[in-house]
Amino acid sequence: MPLAIYPWQEALSRDLEIFRHRMPSGIIVSGPRDIGTFELVLAFTKSLMCENPAEDGTPCGKCPGCRLAEAGTHPDIRFLLSEEEAARHDLPIPESAGKKLSDEISIAAVRELRDYVALKPHRSPRRVILISPADRIRPDAASVLLKMVEEPPPDLSFIMIAEDLDAILPTLRSRCVLLHARKPDPEAASSWLESKGLKDFDEQLAEAGGNPLAVVRGHKIVPDEARTLFLNLLKAGKRLDITQVAPGVGTGWKLDACADFLSRWGTDLIRVKSGLQPSYFVGETPELQSIAPRADLQALFHWLDETESLKRASTVPLNNKLALEKILESYRSAFRS
Numbered sequence: 001m002p003l004a005i006y007p008w009q010e011a012l013s014r015d016l017e018i019f020r021h022r023m024p025s026g027i028i029v030s031g032p033r034d035i036g037t038f039e040l041v042l043a044f045t046k047s048l049m050c051e052n053p054a055e056d057g058t059p060c061g062k063c064p065g066c067r068l069a070e071a072g073t074h075p076d077i078r079f080l081l082s083e084e085e086a087a088r089h090d091l092p093i094p095e096s097a098g099k100k101l102s103d104e105i106s107i108a109a110v111r112e113l114r115d116y117v118a119l120k121p122h123r124s125p126r127r128v129i130l131i132s133p134a135d136r137i138r139p140d141a142a143s144v145l146l147k148m149v150e151e152p153p154p155d156l157s158f159i160m161i162a163e164d165l166d167a168i169l170p171t172l173r174s175r176c177v178l179l180h181a182r183k184p185d186p187e188a189a190s191s192w193l194e195s196k197g198l199k200d201f202d203e204q205l206a207e208a209g210g211n212p213l214a215v216v217r218g219h220k221i222v223p224d225e226a227r228t229l230f231l232n233l234l235k236a237g238k239r240l241d242i243t244q245v246a247p248g249v250g251t252g253w254k255l256d257a258c259a260d261f262l263s264r265w266g267t268d269l270i271r272v273k274s275g276l277q278p279s280y281f282v283g284e285t286p287e288l289q290s291i292a293p294r295a296d297l298q299a300l301f302h303w304l305d306e307t308e309s310l311k312r313a314s315t316v317p318l319n320n321k322l323a324l325e326k327i328l329e330s331y332r333s334a335f336r337s
Ligand SMILES: [Zn+2]
Pocket: 049, 050, 051, 052, 053, 059, 060, 061, 062, 063, 064, 065, 066, 067
């Protein structure tokens, strides 16, 4: 089964599959940034670590290889990332000094790989070094990397992701298989966004250069558990049980995304109260219509302001559970009954 994470990745996913059983020493995947290529390449890399894959290469998800890969601790997967790229994908940042994150791959980071390259695989038949962004490797570092790619151990593969293929050292490029990640066409982008429950995104999609993931990031989607918890609480109106908030809040939920979600609900509630259709939670129209008459319009506007403040405040560290309890308590008090 192809590993495509997003519908526009089927071609790239098939291209990668071709190499599953015969990995070249270098692959470069080029294409626009932020269209999910890193996620797909990482999923492919993890799947290579499965010790009990299906015939078509689908990872079992249960073996030690899969578990270690999923936990980010597989000894046969290494990353060579800029600090910025690591932060973007919630991966450990090796040499961050707490300053502005660098968007380049340094020579120190490449040199650190030399000992690893000389080793043998720990568990799986092959090792992978995932490099991104490969077009942001400092020139001195690129020549160190070139030496490794020129004479790699037979079990080692470098998979590189780059936006600008021309910015990669030609001698490095010529040693790699070149694959291309394509941006989704407008129809695919729109239908995917619709499947995520978004509406009226044409302008944002255009602003994002046709990249639907950028639109979603703008909307700051919350995890499904957060969506379920919030909707249950919000639909209860005055009967919202505040003691359910703290135990339900997951670790790693981004407060600004939560605030954004709550603010969209507030907007819809105000719309419904004013006799309009909801913009965001169309599937919840009956619930919105049932609680809207019992809410005070002024109090709802005030609450909407509070969600906006919470979005801005979340750039400083806050206790998520407390902050969410507070804002939901305030939501409850906007209802008369
Ligand atoms: Zn497995």
